Structure formats: structure tokens, C-alpha cells
Amino acid sequence: MKRTFIVILEIALLVVILRSxxxxxxxxxxxxxxxxxxxxxxxxxxxQKLNELQERVRPHISAMNDYQKDYVMDILSSRTKLEHFQRYYCIEQDKNPYVYGATLLYLCSEINKVSFD
Known part of the structure; x- marks a missing residue:
């Protein structure tokens, strides 16, 4: 009886302390x-994969204007932006005002090499 009372008292004390x-x-x-x-x-x-992709792409975009480089590096900064870019400009081949021609083909091929498991 005494043990049961002590256990119930300890549980009640624990509940009071944890609810503070x-x-x-x-x-x-x-x-x-x-x-x-x-x-x-x-x-x-x-x-890490995004950083590796940025390092591979950086030499190929060195001839671009600053705003184009910033745009590409922004795309390569997150997975969602990268997937958005790939869907619209690589798969659906929508027109991109910043990246086009051989640079766009190169970016699409590099993006296709990256796999996020």
C-alpha cells in the first residue's frame, strides 16, 4: 500500500514538473x-551535389554577362529551382531569356547527370 502511494505521488510530481x-x-x-x-x-x-554541379558549370559560363551568371548560379543553388529549370527549359523547351543555345544545351546535359536520391 505504501509503495503504491509513493509511486502515485512520484507520477503526480513528475506530471506537475513536466507541465511547468x-x-x-x-x-x-x-x-x-x-x-x-x-x-x-x-x-x-x-x-554537396549542387556545389559539385556549380563547380563543373562555372568555367563554361565565364563568358556570360554578370546578370546571366547570377541567374545560372541562382538556379544551381537549390534543388527546387533546378527541377523547375529542368522541367520548363530542358524538357518542355520553353524559351529562356537568359540562357539559350549551346549554353542551354550544356546546362541541360549537366543537370541530367545529377541525380538526387
């Missing part, structure tokens, strides 16, 4: 940090 605002804030902060850390680890391989 300080503990809620601390656990929430820890969850946010852990979530950010896991997101960073998950996107590490993607960023």
Missing part, C-alpha cells in the same frame, strides 16, 4: 535544435 512552463520551453527549444540539426544532415548530400 520552464520545462516546456526547455523541451521545445531542444526539439527545435534537434529538428534543425536533422534537417541539416538530411540536406547535406543535396548541397
Amino acid at each position: 512552463s520552464f520545462v516546456q520551453y526547455w523541451l521545445g527549444d531542444m526539439q527545435d535544435s534537434l529538428s534543425d540539426w536533422m534537417t541539416e544532415i538530411a540536406s547535406m548530400a543535396e548541397r
